[in-house]
Amino acid sequence: EDQVTQSPEALRLQEGESSSLNCSYTVSGLRGLFWYRQDPGKGPEFLFTLYSAGEEKEKERLKATLTKKESFLHITAPKPEDSATYLCAVQGGVTGGGNKLTFGTGTQLKVEL
Amino acid sequence: GAGVSQSPSNKVTEKGKDVELRCDPISGHTALYWYRQSLGQGLEFLIYFQGNSAPDKSGLPSDRFSAERTGGSVSTLTIQRTQQEDSAVYLCASSLQKQETQYFGPGTRLLVL
Numbered sequence: 001e002d003q004v005t006q007s008p009e010a011l012r013l014q015e016g017e018s019s020s021l022n023c024s025y026t027v028s029g030l031r032g033l034f035w036y037r038q039d040p041g042k043g044p045e046f047l048f049t050l051y052s053a054g055e056e057k058e059k060e061r062l063k064a065t066l067t068k069k070e071s072f073l074h075i076t077a078p079k080p081e082d083s084a085t086y087l088c089a090v091q092g093g094v095t096g097g098g099n100k101l102t103f104g105t106g107t108q109l110k111v112e113l
Numbered sequence: 114g115a116g117v118s119q120s121p122s123n124k125v126t127e128k129g130k131d132v133e134l135r136c137d138p139i140s141g142h143t144a145l146y147w148y149r150q151s152l153g154q155g156l157e158f159l160i161y162f163q164g165n166s167a168p169d170k171s172g173l174p175s176d177r178f179s180a181e182r183t184g185g186s187v188s189t190l191t192i193q194r195t196q197q198e199d200s201a202v203y204l205c206a207s208s209l210q211k212q213e214t215q216y217f218g219p220g221t222r223l224l225v226l
Contacts, residue, residue, distance in 0.1 A: 004155070031212055043117075043204055043217035044156070087156070091212065099169060100146065100158035101215060 002027045002092045006104035013078055013111050021073040021086055021107045029093025033071050034101060035064050036087040044087055047073075078111045085109070115139065117218035119205050125224045126195055134190045134221045138207030145188050146208075146215060147180060151201040159203075162188065195225045 005024045013019055025033065032051055036044035048057045050066040057064050061082065063074040073086055085108045089101040118137040126132050138145050147159040158172040162182040173179070177195075182188040192199055202222050206215040 032214075034214065036217075043219045046214055046216060049214050089156070099144070099161050099163070099212070100172065101148075101156070102158070103148075103155040105153070105155045 002090055002102040004088055004090055004102055004104035006086075006088050006107050008107060009105070010108045011110070013075075013109070015079055015111055015113050016077045018074070018076045018078070020075070021088075021109070023071040023073070023088030023104060024069060025071070025088070025090045026069075027090045027092040027102070031091040031093050033066055034089045034091070035071070035073055036089065038085045038087055038106070047086075075109070078109075080111050080113060083109055083111045117205055117207055117216055119203075119218040119221050121221060122219065123222045123224075125226065127226055128197060129194055131191065131193045132195055132223065134192075134203050134223070136188045136190070136205030136207075136218060138186065138188070138205070139216060142207035142209055142216075143185070144208040144210060144213070144215075145182055146206040147188070147190050148204045148206065149201045150204060150220070156204065159190070192223075195223075197225050199223060200225045 003026045007022045035047040038044045048064040053068045065072045085106040087106045089103040120135045143164045145162045148156040150156045160180045161169040177193045180190045202220040204220045206217045208215045
């Protein structure tokens with residue numbers, strides 16, 4: 001069974017204070033690892049897809065990296081508008097469950113002035 | 114272009130009543146997914162539709178839950194004889210193909226009294 005664990009559960013940063021969020025996973029045949037951002041009362045908003053170890057993707061102040069066991073979401077010089085819950089999910093290759101996403105419980109990030 | 118839409122945005126019902134939740138996927142997306150997000154829990158997969166293939170119902174928690182997708186587009190999730198533990202946010206997602214990135218709607222917040 002695919003599993004995703006995210007840490008920390010919550011993170012408080014000062015504006016400009018860079019940090020990283022962790023996503024550890026176990027999956028049979030990784031098809032993709034996904035990062036989403038979720039604001040209160042809204043659906044998850046897609047950020048990145050990573051497919052293989054060593055891959056990196058960037059968008060504004062966010063950079064996602066992938067190894068065979070974990071993914072990191074690096075946030076450089078965050079701003080208050082980066083405050084949200086960040087969700088990690090994997091799509092595995094086991095037959096019968098290969099299309100669904102298995103999600104972690106998220107990291108709730110708050111960036112303060 | 115238009116994203117995934119869901120209705121109603123909020124639903125309050127009494128225990129034992131049936132409810133129907135609607136999802137309109139992104140135009141042209143062949144894959145459609147339903148997930149459930151309970152307080153403090155990660156998103157939980159419920160059901161998946163791909164084109165005209167038989168749906169993957171492996172995530173439905175009980176036979177009170179059912180879903181259909183008409184004409185390869187709109188989907189309805191039905192919960193019969195609702196229970197208080199059914200209270201959650203029900204999220205719909207669609208993707209261009211079955212292994213592509215899933216884009217989420219805003220969700221329906223269901224409260225069973």
